[in-house]
Amino acid sequence: MIWKMLISSVVAALLLVQPTSADETCMSPYMAKIVGQEDYVYIWTLGLEGVGNGEDKLVTVDVNPDSKTYGTVIHSLSMGGRNEAHHSGLTDDRRFLWASGLDTNKIFIFDVHTDPAAPSLHRTIDDFVSKTGGVVGPHTSYALPGRMLITGLSNNRDHGGRTGMAEYTNEGDFITSVWMPTDDNLQGAVKSGNFADGYGYDARALPRRNALVTSSFTGWNNYMMNLGKMMGDAEAMKRFGNTVVIWDLHARTPKKILDVPGAPLEIRCAWGSQSDYCFTTTALTSKVWLIYEDDAGEWQAKAVADIGDASKIPLPVDISISADDNHLWVNTWNDGKVRLYDISNPHAPVQVMEEQIGEQVNMVSQSWDGERVYFTSSLLANWDKTTASEGNDLQYFKLYNWDGETLTPEFNLDFIELGLGAPHQMRFGAHALYGGATAQSPSGLASPTAH
């Protein structure tokens, strides 16, 4: 009976079809989301030579505490080689998980609905570069209604940072592509500062404001270069993005280019129905930036907080906004820390917590209820550390419980010891999304208010 009641709530949730999700708080607002206990975490994992079969993998970990296999790897799907596995994203119906390779430009589409405990490869896109007219480095897979938006990092002409975005149907058929605005082709956008670099990285939408926000990283020449070599190359270090672009979401045309110097990476937009702002962090200048619509309806960008000591290059990487828009988790790869900011006043974030997670912590994903926070290591194959400064804690998937004040370790999977590789992006799965339920504890789902 309880099962039936819970499933009923799931049905109601899906009927709303409203958007949202966040890792669960960090995904597309067009997507149904898991608001209860997630059953699985799908981890897009970079293959490492000498570790297991050395191939990229989609690794499935059982994270439902009521399951007999809780806290273990229950499935691993190898890709036949290494692609510079990096980011992944779910379609709006959460039936497919898209995961891409920054080096080979392949996009793997996994079926996660037929058997959520054992994803299967549904389709591989291997003509991304030619279809898009030269975009290289498929990065973010972001769900829009019935389609996926894929951001690029580079191009096939000079492998620098100028790049574009592409759209595909949920089935994986190419629709269109668009290049990021540059000084020599602003495409109608207003250049509001000093830069119009045409670089790309992440994308997030605020549908209620008809806004699409994109950030900027660096091109193939840099992200495939050895980190130490790149840091010592003054010319290479000049080739990082310094912009955030505001797009007309409906028209997919750039409207305004904002200066955000120092490689703005992940973008997380607030969920509140009147919250017309997003956050990003800059990898090289170590700051939290607020991207917001001012009282006059103009989009603006301003640095609102420091992240550690910028002179020590803590290298902020992934961030995660809480479902209530009150907190922002910020990982810093170089010092292995997570910091929590109170962002209840988005114009003046305050750091309220700092914790050592492990070497080269990169991605952070929290449950919608905020009670569970997952972390993975690994940034890029040629940037990751190969030896740990102490212990064996280089490549991991960790779960912490969060009570609002303290992070308490729950489990830690060593991805090298397990022969898996370097874990990167995490996405959540649940049987209840597809009308099923786990034996003991169906997941609660919902679709909160739209932007």
Next chain:
Amino acid sequence: MAPGYAPLSFTPPEPGTYGLPAMGVAGDGQVLDSQGRATNLHDYLGTKPTVLSFIFTTCDDVNGCPLATYVMRSVQDALQADPDTADKARLVSFSFDPVFDTPDVIDAYGSQFRTDNFDWQFLTTSGPESLDPILSAYGQWVIRDYDDNGDYTGTMSHILRVFLIDKNRNIRNIYSTSFLHADTVANDVRSLLMEQ
């Protein structure tokens, strides 16, 4: 409440100033019209821009099918108010509940919303064997609910999707709850008409 119930909170791009790239050919299949006549879905697509929504009449989620029909009616009103568009577009509401939504039921449902002179069609199917291939073609998956005896309860969950289809039966846009608003849908229809 979904944005589609309120005034649009931004100024939409002008019709004809943006692209609506084709997303593939709209699926076909056997359907029943509101008079019970067997026909094909493609008979109601093509020749002019069409907005197609998947609904079921007993859906009570305010942000689901009722939203779709509310927006469709608003699109009807907007296009009908302009002599240049009044007879140049079509709306199709397609039921994915063949058990309850018989032709008589959808005809009665439709009569609450369509005006006499606008091309708004209400369709259903004879059963799952006709319905399921159409749903699959549009990626419109549905979870049907069954009781303890394995009997269909008449309720289901689904992802709300509304499709914009051009005169050549190509899908040109897809709207879900956050995206569905009469002003933008009507502008998209106008954009397609400007291509002709």
